[in-house]
Amino acid sequence: MTKTLDYLTVRHVNLTALRAAVKAWDKLPKDFEEVHTSFDRTVTKPLSTERSGWHGESHKAAVKHFNAVQKQVVEAAGQAEWLGKEMSRCLKIIEDAKKALKDVEDVVYEKPTAGAKNYLKLNTKDGVVYVDPPKDESPGITKAYRETLADLNHKILKALREAAEADEDLKKALNFDPYGKGFNSDTPQLQAKKDVDALYKLAGDKDFKRDPKLLSKVNGILAKNDGNTYFAEEFATRKGAKGVLELWYKAAQPDYEDAMPPDPKDRPKGVDKQLAALQDNLGNTLALASHSDSPAMTKWKQDVIDLGYQRMGDQPPNAAMGTYRAAPPYGFQVMSNLMRTGKWDTGFLNDYGAELKKVDEKPFMTPGPYSHEEKAVPERKWLSYGLNPPNYLNFGAEYDQGQDPFTGYMEALGHNAEASTDFFSDKENFDYVLRDRKWFPDGESPDSGPHKDWQGGHVARGHALAAATTGHAWDAPLPLNPSHTQAQADIMSEFIKGVATNNDQDKHIEFADGMSQGMGRAASEYMPDIYRGLRDGGGEGLEGPKWDEGAKAALAAEAKLYPISGAVADMDHREATHLLFRLGQDPEAYGNLMQAQKAYAAEVLDHEFNPNVPADEKYSPPSKAEATAQEVLGTSGEITGTMAMARQEALVGPAVIKDAEFEKDSLSARLWGNSTFGAGVTAATAYAKWFPNPVVGATIGALTAGYEGAAANDIDKMITSTEGIKQAEVASAVYDAERDRNVNADTAMLNKIKERYGLEDIAVNALSQTGTKDGFGYANDSVSRTASYLDSMDQVPSLPN
Numbered sequence: 001m002t003k004t005l006d007y008l009t010v011r012h013v014n015l016t017a018l019r020a021a022v023k024a025w026d027k028l029p030k031d032f033e034e035v036h037t038s039f040d041r042t043v044t045k046p047l048s049t050e051r052s053g054w055h056g057e058s059h060k061a062a063v064k065h066f067n068a069v070q071k072q073v074v075e076a077a078g079q080a081e082w083l084g085k086e087m088s089r090c091l092k093i094i095e096d097a098k099k100a101l102k103d104v105e106d107v108v109y110e111k112p113t114a115g116a117k118n119y120l121k122l123n124t125k126d127g128v129v130y131v132d133p134p135k136d137e138s139p140g141i142t143k144a145y146r147e148t149l150a151d152l153n154h155k156i157l158k159a160l161r162e163a164a165e166a167d168e169d170l171k172k173a174l175n176f177d178p179y180g181k182g183f184n185s186d187t188p189q190l191q192a193k194k195d196v197d198a199l200y201k202l203a204g205d206k207d208f209k210r211d212p213k214l215l216s217k218v219n220g221i222l223a224k225n226d227g228n229t230y231f232a233e234e235f236a237t238r239k240g241a242k243g244v245l246e247l248w249y250k251a252a253q254p255d256y257e258d259a260m261p262p263d264p265k266d267r268p269k270g271v272d273k274q275l276a277a278l279q280d281n282l283g284n285t286l287a288l289a290s291h292s293d294s295p296a297m298t299k300w301k302q303d304v305i306d307l308g309y310q311r312m313g314d315q316p317p318n319a320a321m322g323t324y325r326a327a328p329p330y331g332f333q334v335m336s337n338l339m340r341t342g343k344w345d346t347g348f349l350n351d352y353g354a355e356l357k358k359v360d361e362k363p364f365m366t367p368g369p370y371s372h373e374e375k376a377v378p379e380r381k382w383l384s385y386g387l388n389p390p391n392y393l394n395f396g397a398e399y400d401q402g403q404d405p406f407t408g409y410m411e412a413l414g415h416n417a418e419a420s421t422d423f424f425s426d427k428e429n430f431d432y433v434l435r436d437r438k439w440f441p442d443g444e445s446p447d448s449g450p451h452k453d454w455q456g457g458h459v460a461r462g463h464a465l466a467a468a469t470t471g472h473a474w475d476a477p478l479p480l481n482p483s484h485t486q487a488q489a490d491i492m493s494e495f496i497k498g499v500a501t502n503n504d505q506d507k508h509i510e511f512a513d514g515m516s517q518g519m520g521r522a523a524s525e526y527m528p529d530i531y532r533g534l535r536d537g538g539g540e541g542l543e544g545p546k547w548d549e550g551a552k553a554a555l556a557a558e559a560k561l562y563p564i565s566g567a568v569a570d571m572d573h574r575e576a577t578h579l580l581f582r583l584g585q586d587p588e589a590y591g592n593l594m595q596a597q598k599a600y601a602a603e604v605l606d607h608e609f610n611p612n613v614p615a616d617e618k619y620s621p622p623s624k625a626e627a628t629a630q631e632v633l634g635t636s637g638e639i640t641g642t643m644a645m646a647r648q649e650a651l652v653g654p655a656v657i658k659d660a661e662f663e664k665d666s667l668s669a670r671l672w673g674n675s676t677f678g679a680g681v682t683a684a685t686a687y688a689k690w691f692p693n694p695v696v697g698a699t700i701g702a703l704t705a706g707y708e709g710a711a712a713n714d715i716d717k718m719i720t721s722t723e724g725i726k727q728a729e730v731a732s733a734v735y736d737a738e739r740d741r742n743v744n745a746d747t748a749m750l751n752k753i754k755e756r757y758g759l760e761d762i763a764v765n766a767l768s769q770t771g772t773k774d775g776f777g778y779a780n781d782s783v784s785r786t787a788s789y790l791d792s793m794d795q796v797p798s799l800p801n
Helices: 007-011 016-048 057-109 135-144 146-174 188-203 212-224 229-238 240-252 271-289 295-306 331-336 346-360 378-382 405-414 417-425 427-436 456-470 486-500 516-525 527-534 549-561 573-583 587-609 622-658 674-680 684-690 694-705 713-719 727-757 764-786 791-795
Strands: 120-123 128-131
Touching: 007 057, 007 146, 016 057, 057 120, 057 146, 120 146, 128 146, 188 212, 188 229, 212 271, 229 240, 229 271, 229 295, 240 271, 240 295, 240 331, 295 346, 331 346, 331 405, 346 405, 346 417, 346 427, 405 417, 405 456, 417 427, 417 456, 417 486, 427 456, 427 486, 456 486, 456 516, 486 573, 516 527, 516 573, 516 587, 527 573, 527 587, 527 622, 549 622, 573 587, 573 622, 573 764, 587 622, 587 694, 587 727, 622 727, 622 764, 694 727, 727 764
Parallel strands: none
Antiparallel strands: 120 128
């Protein structure tokens, strides 16, 4: 996908050279035409006639060569004309984008008249317009500027996106040279058609799905044209929606043994790998094509939806019920498995999801001559009911075989945040996906390890929710300074409250295993909101008739202590604890949250201790900075303590369920080894360079150093001991290790602050120890009240103090 250019690059781009190039290329076709005319008049025609005196085979060969030269010149003129127009188009877009940014600046820096005031500011580094009003007028002014801010920031994003797309198109145009042949008659459109011809010819081979070399060639064509809109649309529309769906389903479907029931044959070596790549490549190509609004693509998208509830398999002879008696799979099942990669068009995802949900809710019709409705099991329509199951459409994890079309659709939403936010903002959709729908097992779930009990649908739901609540693809790099819209924050709030509600089944949301992969990343962006949620007495819930000056002051103070950019996700102490405890049982989510919460604590205290920050922008005066530090580190310690108890539950709980003694399989080092932080962990020394704030870098570096290569060693030794071991001993080891790491991280944080600002009086050791002790005590109390049903709490009645 096209990357967005930064604000300063577009705003100050020097287009002089590009304008000169466009002007030169505009003249080039005419120059080629003159060359063609001159060559024809002075060489080809004089030497082609009988009067030239040149005869024989050499003459014929020369004339043939002259004609080829002239053809090359004509083709060069045509390609030069196309390239000149493409360069001119891209230049115009970039010029317009630059002007749009200047227009925004003009609005921001416009001098007010007639006593009016302008509180608009522009962060030129990040390209964000914001409001900087006097503190005593802040809430009202910010509200008054809300629409203006949204409009100006939308214009900036639009300008940067369009400039980046034009820049990418310009690069492709200037590098366009199909197969290194130099000038020829192939425009990108014509070359795209040739590549699609070649692809469908390969795919039409009777051994296509069995030959890794044929599959590799098709993957090569698709990969070469990655990002090529001409190719994507040509490929999608060449054989229509049905042709594309049949290509994938027939390629993915295995051959079967001649027996009853027919078992699938093993594929030849190398085929599975190529089919997995083909699924991804087809998804990326079709996703790109979906953004086209041409008549052909508009029809293609509607046809895909219309084919959704039709079976694609072989039709029995003389069938009188359309495709109902045909073999699986349904069109929705095929299409959804091609939607796991790429960023699909928002409008298409909205339409596709609406129709898929409508079909998904339909009762299951039993097969056979005495067919009848079974309303209680609508999900059975996606299963095989005695026929060859369509469990071959997704080349992913064993627990995600692709029979459930909602899984692939959720993955598509996970890569299109706008569509996902739209989807989950609809209460019916939210309730259906998270409360009402039955997500059936779609393959075999692992019974141990970090993916224990995962199902594809649960994982995909987590991905879609992550995109809906963050505003970016679930697997995109996490922003250092996240900001969320009201719609995004509302979805997160509703999810958190639903997960924490156990006594009302109509409101309860099951936090299924696997959802934590996406939601752990999302929750780490909501760490400021979690800090506020854990802070009792901040004025929560007092904005109605109970609103008074004291509550207003409390909220204002809270906003200074734990600042949030954008909308706030509403949660109380119990709900925040429940969220942390649930996510903390997943290794990857655990790591993301631990890093995020320590990074935020470091930012807050760096702000409070910084002598250059005006006093009215701080939560407390300098004389009370250490008291503020104790409060912040206490909350941070509570998060660490809650996560430590969650980790304990992940290790101890399952073992307790299986047996009173620990088993190695249920306490594998793979759960909490170097992979604890997923892709987030690097060498500790790298953090000082990666984080712009040196206090954050030092804190995360110290935290990470405690995990690299040592996280599970003590536990492993205990598990492999020849003697029996008690649950309390493992719980104590986990708890003690996390407590020590918390002290070390806080110590590094405060020492860096002390060093940075030359502050000699900070009681580093006392604050680090007290914050950890208090925080772990708060965590023990909160978790005991929030999750008293947990196995580890039953088996380990007292935790170390």
